[in-house]
Amino acid sequence: MSAATPAAAASQSVLDVTDFSVEFRTRAGIVRALDRVAFSVGRGETMALVGESGSGKSVTAYALLGLLDAAGRITGGSARLEGTELTSASPAALSAIRGKRAAMIFQNPRAALNPIRNVGKQIGDVLRRHAGLGARAAAAEAIEMLRAVGIPDPARRAGAYPFELSGGMCQRVMIAIAVATRPALLIADEPTTGLDVTTQAVVMDIMGRLAAETGMATILITHDLALAAERSGRIAVMHAGHIVEDAPTKTLLLYPRHPYTRRLLAATPTAAGNLADLRSIPGNLPDLRRDDLPPCRFAARCDRRLPACEAPMQWRELEPHHRVACWNPA
Amino acid sequence: MRGLLLRLAGSLPALVAVIIVTFVLTRVLPGDTATYFAGPTASAESIAQIRAELGLDRPLPEQFWSYVQALVHGDLGMSLTTGQPVLTDILARLPASAELTLCGLLIGMAIAIPLGIIAAVRQGSLADHACRVIVTAGVSLPVFFTGLLLVYVFYFLLGWSPAPLGRLDAFASPPPAVTGFYLIDAALIGDWETWRGAAAQLILPAVTLGLFALAPIARITRASMLAVLGAEFIRTARASGLSSRTLILTYALRNALLPVVTTLGMVFSFLLGANVLVEKVFAWPGIGSYAVEALIASDGAPVQGFVLTMAILYILLNLAIDLVNRALDPRARHT
Known part of the structure; x- marks a missing residue:
């Protein structure tokens, strides 16, 4: 995947990631969690990052925002947010960017909020840090943010603690915290996992509306292809720390080219499909601690493997905005 | 408020049990x-x-x-050793013990809580190792030993502190009793000479108790802080770019303090026990030394009075801790 030129690298791009690699030093060896990941997200665009558990979706988000724990290290590549290089930024510079230009929301919203601080203050904390507001102005703006994410009676709810709110309400509060400073980029890590279906739709609607209003770019991290299909303009598929395919959502769903993407789609239930037709993906993710990882990390599980697959992986742009990292695309 | 009254009512059976057991014990003891x-x-x-x-x-x-x-x-009956009503004796001596124990606890907290925070925030650092050494030492050194060691070093060798003979120098007169705490009473009338004298007498026994209290507080603070720092809401706060000051003090510490406050109750009761020995070492006219003397003299009423006082103190203490917990944790207010 050298010489990566992300397909959608428009002039309007908010985030440009190229050759982004991350390693974790563990007792059992070095885990090559991300290998030359490349993508870009444009203004107002929603890109879904999909893949099975452990494929490196969340690690990508954490590494971009400098939230890796001590064992994790960015070993190469570049990530530019509105022109600012994130990989070489100091911890202080990153902390000034986090929550201001790039924000993140998480799954399990109730645990992701401070249990003993009322939600108005938690939103206010971000505003005081990044928008330079005083305590009173921050409290007033926090109520406006609660209104913006559709929480009824926001002035009263600002004094509520997370345990007094439902999961869906907590996720709205999370969104309010994340978008309070009108960031250019919002990373949503499995934002609807654990919420019931109607709440999921409401939460996704709120995120979509705010993105449309402010021109915020969104990275939607999910293992749920149906959600990605419904809510994103573009999908990047991750497998074992590689992005293997990246295409507009419709194209990817109708004409998947990477064998892994095809497998992933075949393993996703649809309304029209028959349950008996669902296919599990054979094999497991490769052990990322191995020193002799093959160039294509899907090769061992792939039924279209060729001798050519031993060659270093390269991006192939099959048509405009549709690229795949495979020597033998379907 | 209703919850508090219920809690008070719930501790009545324990009080009854204490009354029965101390009565029987003082009759059965040789x-x-x-x-x-x-x-x-x-x-x-x-x-x-x-x-x-x-x-x-x-x-x-x-x-x-x-x-x-x-x-x-x-x-509470008459003390045969002092010839006074036990209640009068205890009320006269309780402030001495309370002042000593509270000062010991404050010294322990003042050192242990920051130490635990630093040890957790900078895991594996010098402060973390220092924390481990101090915790081990605090657990393994008995109070009478630390007390004697401090007296030996600071009174006998260095001569920095006055003779360990009670709350004030024999020639000084105590400040007029308002709270019974010499430090507070002396400060109230602005008698700083007496205040300094009382503080000089207090410092060694209080440090002795403080060293004893330090170990459990530091250990719980460190463990609780570590647990909180790994929590999901701390990750959210970091993702929001909050300053490390806000992150550690407002987000992590307030949550980490909840188990620490609960532990303080336990530590305080340990201190009440340790008090008995420390008061002996420093000739402190508190209720601990009073009870020991009565016990040696087979004088039942003061011993019963002492145990009963301790039980009531302990119940009040737990109530206070409940109140602090309610103030810190909105979830506790709802149960």
């Missing part, structure tokens, strides 16, 4: 009060006469009944 007070040369007749005077010859249930009746009227 040593005969009448013999002790009659003196070594007393005849069997005079011992019997003293026993009858004290009511010790009546059957146990009858003795217990009159004890409870007196108790209801706030009468």
